[in-house]
Amino acid sequence: MIHVKLASKAYDVVIASGVRHQVGERLATIWQPRQVMIVTDQNVGPLYLADVSASLAQHGFTVHTTTVPAGETSKSLQMVEQIVGEMAAYGFTRQDAIVALGGGVVGDLTGVIASLYMRGIAFAQIATSLTAQVDASVGGKTAVNMATVKNIMGSFYQPDMVLIDPDFLQTLSDRDLVEGYAEVVKTSVLAGGDFWRLTGDIKTVAAIRERAETLITKSVLYKRDIVVADEKEGGVRKYLNFGHTLGHAIELMAHGELRHGEAVAIGMVAISERFEKAGITESGITALLRDRLVAVGLPVASPLIGQAAFYDHLKNDKKNAAGTLQLVAISVPGQPTIVQKDLADMPAFVESR
Known part of the structure; x- marks a missing residue:
């Protein structure tokens, strides 16, 4: 476990084989039972979304999910607006939370939403790609793209916890x-x-x-x-x-x-x-x-x-x-x-x- 202590916030980065099976248990140590929106993509969702959802539900969380297309095109204001609308429809408040389950694209997108929804909502990262595990999930940078400009809109918004399971890498292609x-x-x-x-x-x-x-x-x-x-x-x-x-x-x-x-x-x-x-x-x-x-x-x-x-x-x-x-x-x-x-x-x- 690596502790990140900033002037305004502190959180842990948990790096351990099998931690993907402990999502509910880990997040229950920092959050009271609440509504949670899990954001994932079409590649990661079929592999891990059901297990993560079940783990959170077993620890008292009310779970909602949304799945976005895989790839950089999902880092858009249109996708931010869509997911914010879904959360509003479920009645999410500042006391609820959002979880990124995926790689850097999902993490960036979810972080932007977390920073904007009611001016800030609890946020956790479950990093499934090596890019996210070694870089994108840690440090609080969030962003979405415009058509011709990468990461042009975003914020610094730190997560409440980052969970990194090296076993996620077993389902990545060599190229990824x-x-x-x-x-x-x-x-x-x-x-x-x-x-x-x-x-x-x-x-x-x-x-x-x-x-x-x-x-x-x-x-x-x-x-x-x-x-x-x-x-x-x-x-x-x-x-x-x-x-x-x-x-x-x-x-x-x-x-x-x-x-x-x-x-x-x-x-x-x-x-x-x-x-x-x-x-x-x-x-x-x-x-x-x-x-x-x-x-x-x-x-x-x-x-x-x-x-x-x-x-x-x-x-x-x-x-x-x-x-x-x-x-x-x-x-x-x-x-x-x-x-x-x-x-x-x-x-x-x-x-x-």
């Missing part, structure tokens, strides 16, 4: 597992030390599965420390955006052909190549990063980088401050830094590889 591993590699290069060495030892998808609990725990511990130091992303939390500025642009341009983690993998290598050439990243780090990603089948390059639409998407990046991007560079593993780059200079920077 590996896209989450890109976030693990990202965190390992930010952390350096033993964590960076650990990802260097991972050479196969099977190894990710075998060492999942350790990889998840190390990722959450690092993110916990960052979030406690900087909840609202005014300083060191920006480090967690390594690879994301370029990655988000690529992801949007791919129109669903790339998963989030795949785009981040490409973004990490692309930004490191440029910073290595500029002398900010130590020589050879990009190759070590690339090797970790390629070993498990992640993409590390894309022809979308440098197209006109690529620069258009950078304008809407959250790290854009009055025309200046806050780019994350890795000097050496364990030593991230922020490099400011004017948007007008990005074409020359990107083409400098």
Whole structure:
């Protein structure tokens, strides 16, 4: 169990095999019996929704459920409005709660709803994908998309509890597992030390599965420390955006052909190549990063980088401050830094590889 203690709130992240069977028991330790809306998607629901619903009902909760289409299209204001309407129809009040059962998309969507419904309602995360388990479920970032802008509307809204069961990963395809591993590699290069060495030892998808609990725990511990130091992303939390500025642009341009983690993998290598050439990243780090990603089948390059639409998407990046991007560079593993780059200079920077 990892404790997250912020100035305004504290909660636990429970990482344990089999915890998915204890949802009702765990949430009953922090919530009185109440109405609960479970939000899941069409991939996760058929696998786990019945068991989670039954567990909550056994501990006195009145359970309602809603299932959204799988994928980024569900992160929309239209879906927020639909689920808020369902909750209102059931008579949900501020004393009730909402639970995300799924990956990062479901977690982001549910978090937005939790932050908005009657100006804030109790919220828990049951993270079923590796992406959600190592990154999206921890730290309180919530968001939905517009058609051409990713995560443009959202809030910082912390959950009351996060439940992570590595056994959920058994039902993930290799591709879905590996896209989450890109976030693990990202965190390992930010952390350096033993964590960076650990990802260097991972050479196969099977190894990710075998060492999942350790990889998840190390990722959450690092993110916990960052979030406690900087909840609202005014300083060191920006480090967690390594690879994301370029990655988000690529992801949007791919129109669903790339998963989030795949785009981040490409973004990490692309930004490191440029910073290595500029002398900010130590020589050879990009190759070590690339090797970790390629070993498990992640993409590390894309022809979308440098197209006109690529620069258009950078304008809407959250790290854009009055025309200046806050780019994350890795000097050496364990030593991230922020490099400011004017948007007008990005074409020359990107083409400098």
